Amino acid sequence: MSRLRRFSLWRASAPVALMCAGLLFATSATNARGTDLRPSRNTTLAGLVEEQSRRSATLTRQHAELSQDIEKLQTQQGSIAPKLAKQLKDLSEQVGTVPVTGPGLTVTLKDAPSQVVKDNPDVDADWLVIHQQDIQAVVNALWAGGADAISIQNHRVISTTGIKCVGNSVVLHGVPYLPPYKITAIGDRRKLQKALDDSQYIDNLQDYVVKFQLGYEVKTESSIAMPAYEGTLDLQSATVPGFPKVPTASPSVTGSGR
Structure with missing residues (x-):
């Protein structure tokens, strides 16, 4: 083949090759939607949990800001009657939608150390x-001990709070968390401690703390500043008698216990 013919073929094929390369780049960009196509950054469960936790925290802040805007607009429309204002304040404290402060204690739960896991393959x-049962047992004991307010991972626990086990993470208000798990309660510290000591489930947990070094630590706090619950108050599973049930999608969860 002459040099002229080879040159002509090159001139003809080069635009086709460039067009194909451009198509590949465009397809890649479309599929990525501006994100990193390399999966190594978020392949670990810890990375996924942290990413979802950050996203949830951002949405929670946005929700709180919008709620404050609504309250300001309501205030501009005129003040409500003092009796109604007091009733609203009392109900807000009971529901958990206002921050509270006071003495109390914090219970920290941890998985067994990695070395213990390696040393006990069988x-x-x-x-x-x-x-989740361990966290629920601590929360139930603290309520039984007269806790005025409780938070898990610095998120306020309310009447509709669900604690769910998904894999080796715990989901709270739809957000996954990894250990250590911190459960904080405001109330009479002696009564709270006694309720923990009297819990039969926690007494059973202590056996695993001794055998396999599961983390269980109780720390007294002289002053705790507990945030308000800032999520939605809509019921997801339970229903109010006399009101029609609205079906909602609920993620499937699995949990296991000792």
Whole structure:
């Protein structure tokens, strides 16, 4: 083939190759939607949990800001009657939509250390991690001890709060969290501690604390500043008698216990 013919073929094929390359770049950009196509950054569960937690925190802040805007607009429309204002304040404290302060204690729960897991390959893995039942047992004991308010991972616990186990993370208000888990309660510290000591479930948990070094630590606090609940108050599973039930999508969760 002559040099002239080779040159002509090159001139003819070069635009086609460039067009194909451009198409690949455009397809890649469309699929990525501006994100990194390399999966290594978020392949670990910890990375996914942290990403979702940050996203949830951002949405929660936006919700709080919008709620404040609504309250300001309501205030501009005129003040409400003093009796109604007091009733609203009392109900807000009971529901958990206002911040509170006071003495109390914090319970921290942790999974067994990685070295303990390696040293006990024949032990059921469920025995070496904290489950939703463990967190629920602590929360229930604190309520029984007269807690005025409780938070988990610095998120206020209200009447509709659900604690769910998904894999080796715990989901609270739709957001996954990894250990350590911190449960904080405001109230009489002696009564709260006694309620923890009297809990049969927590007494059973202490056996695993001794055998497999699960983390269980109670710390007294002289002053706790607990945030208000800033999420939605809509019911997701329960219904109010006399009101029609509205079906809602609920993610499937699995949990295991000792």
